[in-house]
């Protein structure tokens with residue numbers, strides 16, 4: 001027994017000590033060991049953590065984070081994530097993310113300027129497997145089936161299980177209501193109960209101020225961007241543009257064109273047969289990118305949820321024709337994807353970023369709205385982003401001229417004109433200082449009085465000191481009641 005124990009210990013030691021990454025299919029026990037290994041190699045810039053809930057079969061959903069302040073958000077540093085293995089039988093993303101974790105750490109230690117700059121100016125989260133139960137089933141059954149292992153252990157497709165916020169935004173569009181962000185609070189009922197994996201990822205998405213994201217799949221070779229759902233909701237193929245169509249196309253094209261042959265016009269479509277060339281999609285011919293619904297419409301996907309519930313822009317990467325490639329092909333797949341994986345992370349730095357504050361500090365939940373004034377006709381981008389805990393915002397934009405407005409109830413909005421250049425290493429910094437509307441009046445006289453610009457039904461927030469006074473007196477009142 002003692003002998004067996006020490007043998008086990010020795011084996012564990014060997015696993016931890018061998019820091020050379022091996023390309024193979026890592027099982028659900030090996031996956032956290034690989035992440036731990038990276039953390040031990042790069043302890044100052046990494047953190048390994050699990051999402052709030054495990055999978056149905058109780059396997060933790062592990063994440064590795066890269067940042068100079070692991071565990072903490074910092075203003076001016078955008079947060080970005082990759083999510084792999086959402087469908088359990090689509091496994092390439094899972095291994096690429098384990099490889100990427102090693103790569104980022106190794107390059108940082110090598111003082112690679114490019115990777116060092118990336119890590120020092122961003123916070124990167126990698127979730128290699130969102131569906132470890134599906135992976136197990138797919139692996140146990142040989143990994144060759146197009147569907148076995150796709151779903152979670154409750155036979156639910158996780159990429160159809162998110163709240164359908166597209167339906168809400170499309171309904172607002174029909175009614176002419178200009179409201180296209182942070183829509184989770186507008187959900188009145190769910191089409192299906194949320195799976196534990198979905199819930200865990202939703203909590204993660206809602207608690208970290210992500211700016212950019214990509215979800216990894218397999219079975220085709222294309223970078224797919226919002227919306228995934230058609231405006232009619234019908235399962236048709238029709239282009240369903242989001243307000244940020246230009247930006248999403250650029251994000252998708254960045255991955256596709258940095259990949260070995262995703263954007264190659266010459267390559268054959270994944271499902272093309274000789275007899276039937278025209279009837280199947282050949283994404284290479286369209287630059288390796290597609291609008292989601294133009295391919296096929298789906299409801300409850302993670303990609304559109306990110307965009308419509310938070311400030312994050314997510315695209316979906318189909319990483320190859322084969323869903324479960326042989327282990328011998330993984331190293332080559334890494335070479336084919338490596339540049340694209342890094343180039344995409346840098347996209348968290350396009351457009352503008354900044355801080356919104358007033359005389360006394362940061363303003364959380366300020367609204368940043370943008371009008372594209374590049375062409376002869378101004379085009380409002382009807383998707384606002386909001387400021388986070390440090391009053392900081394990140395607004396991904398393509399090159400051009402924009403009018404940017406920061407607003408918050410209780411403050412006069414401020415607009416500024418900005419030019420986003422063609423080549424950006426980092427987002428342009430554009431800060432805003434807002435003046436409270438109450439500063440124009442005495443605190444006591446402002447109750448019930450609203451200067452122009454404030455619409456009915458908006459939350460009314462007063463000068464902070466007065467707000468605190470009112471809030472405190474309300475709390476005291478409540479305490480004496482019981």
Ligand SMILES: [Zn+2]
Nearest residue numbers: 087090217218
């Ligand atoms: Zn998939």
